[in-house]
Amino acid sequence: ENGYDLWLRYKPVSNHILLSVYRKNITQLITGDSSATMNIIKNELLTGIAGLLQTEIGYHHSVTRDGAIIAGTPRSSALIRNAGIATQLQAAGDEGFVITTKKINGKQCILISGNSEKGVLYGAFHFLRLLQTEQPITSLHIVSAPKIRLRMLDHWDNPNRTVERGYAGFSIWNWHTLPTYIDQRYIDYARANASIGINGTVITNVNANAVILTPAYLEKVKALADVFRPYGIKVYLTARFSAPIEIGGLKTADPLDAGVQQWWREKIKEIYTYIPDFGGFLVKANSEGQPGPQDYKRSHADGANMLADAIAPFNGIIIWRAFVYSHDNPLDRHKQAYDDFVPLNGKFRDNVMVQVKNGAIDFMPREPFHPLFGAMPQTPLMMEFQVTQEYLGQGTSLVFLAPLFKETLESDTYYKGKGSTVAKVIDGTLDGHRLTGIAGVANIGNDINWCGHPFAQANWYTLGRLAWDPAISSEQIAGEWLRMTFSNQPDFLKTASQLMLESRDIIVQYSNPIGLHHIMGTGHHYGPAPWVSNQQRPEWNPVYYHKSDSNGIGFDRTVTGSNALAQYYPGARKQWENSHTCDEKYLLWFHHVPWNFQLKNGRNVWEELCFQYYTGAERAGKMRDTWNTLRPFVDQQRFEQVSMLLKIQHEEATWWRNACLLYFQTCSRLPIPLQYEKPGHTLEYYKNLRFPYAPGI
Ligand code: BDP
Numbered sequence: 001e002n003g004y005d006l007w008l009r010y011k012p013v014s015n016h017i018l019l020s021v022y023r024k025n026i027t028q029l030i031t032g033d034s035s036a037t038m039n040i041i042k043n044e045l046l047t048g049i050a051g052l053l054q055t056e057i058g059y060h061h062s063v064t065r066d067g068a069i070i071a072g073t074p075r076s077s078a079l080i081r082n083a084g085i086a087t088q089l090q091a092a093g094d095e096g097f098v099i100t101t102k103k104i105n106g107k108q109c110i111l112i113s114g115n116s117e118k119g120v121l122y123g124a125f126h127f128l129r130l131l132q133t134e135q136p137i138t139s140l141h142i143v144s145a146p147k148i149r150l151r152m153l154d155h156w157d158n159p160n161r162t163v164e165r166g167y168a169g170f171s172i173w174n175w176h177t178l179p180t181y182i183d184q185r186y187i188d189y190a191r192a193n194a195s196i197g198i199n200g201t202v203i204t205n206v207n208a209n210a211v212i213l214t215p216a217y218l219e220k221v222k223a224l225a226d227v228f229r230p231y232g233i234k235v236y237l238t239a240r241f242s243a244p245i246e247i248g249g250l251k252t253a254d255p256l257d258a259g260v261q262q263w264w265r266e267k268i269k270e271i272y273t274y275i276p277d278f279g280g281f282l283v284k285a286n287s288e289g290q291p292g293p294q295d296y297k298r299s300h301a302d303g304a305n306m307l308a309d310a311i312a313p314f315n316g317i318i319i320w321r322a323f324v325y326s327h328d329n330p331l332d333r334h335k336q337a338y339d340d341f342v343p344l345n346g347k348f349r350d351n352v353m354v355q356v357k358n359g360a361i362d363f364m365p366r367e368p369f370h371p372l373f374g375a376m377p378q379t380p381l382m383m384e385f386q387v388t389q390e391y392l393g394q395g396t397s398l399v400f401l402a403p404l405f406k407e408t409l410e411s412d413t414y415y416k417g418k419g420s421t422v423a424k425v426i427d428g429t430l431d432g433h434r435l436t437g438i439a440g441v442a443n444i445g446n447d448i449n450w451c452g453h454p455f456a457q458a459n460w461y462t463l464g465r466l467a468w469d470p471a472i473s474s475e476q477i478a479g480e481w482l483r484m485t486f487s488n489q490p491d492f493l494k495t496a497s498q499l500m501l502e503s504r505d506i507i508v509q510y511s512n513p514i515g516l517h518h519i520m521g522t523g524h525h526y527g528p529a530p531w532v533s534n535q536q537r538p539e540w541n542p543v544y545y546h547k548s549d550s551n552g553i554g555f556d557r558t559v560t561g562s563n564a565l566a567q568y569y570p571g572a573r574k575q576w577e578n579s580h581t582c583d584e585k586y587l588l589w590f591h592h593v594p595w596n597f598q599l600k601n602g603r604n605v606w607e608e609l610c611f612q613y614y615t616g617a618e619r620a621g622k623m624r625d626t627w628n629t630l631r632p633f634v635d636q637q638r639f640e641q642v643s644m645l646l647k648i649q650h651e652e653a654t655w656w657r658n659a660c661l662l663y664f665q666t667c668s669r670l671p672i673p674l675q676y677e678k679p680g681h682t683l684e685y686y687k688n689l690r691f692p693y694a695p696g697i
Contacts, residue, residue, distance in 0.1 A: 155202060204237050237282070318349075322357075338360070475501065593605055628643065
């Protein structure tokens, strides 16, 4: 298997007892009135059932026997309308679904329903998932509604098909052959997203190119939007703030300039002539060199509101990113987004969301939650996770991200007292927001298996599942994905899910232990480079973040340092503010401590770093041994791929360990304890490694 089928393989159910139960309970399909979406539902159910049950069930117009599957909305199907499930349907809302067992005309049926066809589509995929994961189906009473309204992928794809921070080949969007040539990939992409509830996609990079807003390209975007629509997916674009100058011939892009406002109004109107359900714009402004309203001494709110006003008549939204930092913020990059955005709370239009990365620095392997969560109650905040593994082993490492995403979502902001979790800020319950969203920076490219590393597919899957319901556990997600992607065998599942669930902790241990962060290679961000200090902007240098010197190591973010901690509510702050009681996962994130500082386990900081780096690298090696025991359960192609990649990962873990410890040792001047094997090379060797063709920039 080459992995192209993702988690939608529909292989025969291997449990024979279950298979016969399924065959008895699934005998015919009846769907609501035909439409583009209903045809997709019908085909998906027929294909899925044929694959899983190895039997062709008939397509009927009425219930003639036990085991009928009835899929439709109350509007499109009289059977659903008259089934007496109005209460359940009400609970399902606009996009949710009801799957329920019912007697109709004396026959035992399974109803898959929703108030919209999109809901039925999600229900159909859920039903197939039950079969794929070998769950009982004889008495179903499921009502499921998404907790988050916008469940999105952000593609960092450029028009020339390179993908910023992409490790799975080139962009799947072939701008050259669009709009006429519709690659089957576009359809399969939409289908995979629908299967996990994703309902929006930003198809262009946040480092935006205005060309996408020109008519020739809008034609191409329209072609994609037409493919995605029946799968319930809306298209969004990134807006380059200086587009009025670059493609509009104006002299300025000042958001308060009437000509600029007029230009955007017309541009947006034009977009809607191509794409009547266009979702809106995602904007990165005044960040890392991107143009923005501050170029004209206007605020982020001025910029966002100008676009919001132009798009409001079409019910579009503006997603404005809070990922900002500048070189003239001398103390701590950690603080800037909060400092810039909190004063703007309440100043954004109703159709603006502010998109905030999970942490204040940048998608680190472990990062405390962003202090903006809970700090802008009048502004709907959208979560931005990074699915592509820029800082988590890129394309070579098996790292399951559900534990990382969940750690953020479950963090307590204390904004409205204990229990004010980030998830509750994001899902709108704490402040009653109508607009809610979770976005993930996509890890998809044109590699045959979509995501490069076979296990990276699990992170795409995770994004969808957690955006649907942030309460789903990592164990559940890993289990579902493994069952559908590989096998339902209990022995396989036990070992493979443990492998996944530990993987994020392991990479934290061997790359960013006890709160170290941002010590990766320059530019490509591949591998360790804690020594780098020659970047022109201070906050681009790893030394800015670890502050390692002969006295100690770590970033003091307490009152004696940058005081970034003051941006958190007292309840949250308390867990970190005192170096002696600080959650040690974040010790060096918030404190600069002497090398002989004692941890709770009795080791000092230097010994702890050695312990973490060595243990992490050793565990990375064990991952490969563990995987090798799973050979009997996995097809050869994917087995070998993962095995080879785990070899690389082990080598990289050892490289992180050696390079970091040798470098930090130049500060601590302490020996690596004797029980550990010596690094295989000198620090100079590691410093001299170069990767001119590392992917993803
Ligand atoms: C950083 C990436 C950079 C992105 C930036 C962003 O290194 O490529 O453009 O985030 O999110 O993590 O805008």
